[in-house]
Amino acid sequence: MDSTKQADGEKKVKQLLIKPLERRGLAKPSSLTKVQFEEMVQDLCARLAYMTEANLAALEEHAAGHPSGKDKDRFPIANRILEWAAQIQPPGDDASPLIRAVFANNLGRDALDNGWAPELLAELRQSRKWPGAWAVKGIKERAHDAVRRIEDLEYRLSRGDELNPNESDWRVRRLSVIEKCRRIAQLGTQDGGKA
Template identity: 30%
Template sequence: MEGQELKDGRARVQAHLITPLERQGMQRGTRDTVAEHAAFLDALRNRLAYMTAPNLTALAEIVANMAGGKHRDRWPAEVAVMNAARRLQVPPASESRMVRTWLQSAAGLRALDGDYHVEAFFWMKRAGHVPNDFVVTELRREAETRRAELMRLRAGFRDGRVTASEYRAVEDYDAAQERVRGIIEEREGQAA
């Protein structure tokens, strides 16, 4: 998320989560400095910008119930807020720091070279953690099977033997491949 989309998302987080909770009396933790609390709220704006307004409103209610302190008016830890948010609306994989970091690491470059980067992307999106060596072996097999299927479907394009859903499946895979390659190449652009 970047540009106007991020700006809009940050505004949504402010309007539907932070402002309502502050109006209710939610305060910074007694051990947090003003600067630390401002950084905490900024991190929430950035990390939750993907969420819809209704889900942010629901999250505000959950966070209010998680409040700490003697008067139950202190913000919970960032990890607690993020875990509650994830139960309401799973972040897009491209917004996940874990997915981006893995794809932009040496492991991600190996996945790109081995042509299983899309399978790894979807697997991390489902599993919520990075693949181990056993999973990578399975992802390589899955990618090989998918390549054969894509080759069959593309040959069918020429002969007019594919259904509309098969055509969309190929288009979706190609779009995912571009998206994942873009995430990986962001790293290469930063390293240059």
């Protein structure tokens, strides 16, 4: 997302989510100072800039129905709002700073170089956290058969063999996801996420 779209998206979040919740009378969470609340709102606007107007309206309605505080008159904390937003409209892969950073990092480059990038992407979409050593081991194990299969198909093509339609379709889908991962890595590198 370029800076103009980001700025427009942030304004949209302010107009369609933040202001309506404030008009409903929801006050800042009691655990936050005024400055902390303003920073939370600013961060929410930046993180939710990718959302469509319709989905922001749905998020506003959901958040209004789930206020926090003992009197149910407080703004929900950012983590709750972000969880609800991810259920309503998950951020695209290119919109996620985490996914960009992982693919710009040595971990992402290893996944791209060794063919397990699609499984890494799937794990990141699901967990939304940086994978540790144990998670990486599991990702590689889950990717093992697919990596072998693509290597086999590429070898057969290099010999001049023809693939059946199922194999060909699977190969095209797999290579498409790998290419998507490469683009995400480039975005992450442009963001300065390279380690």
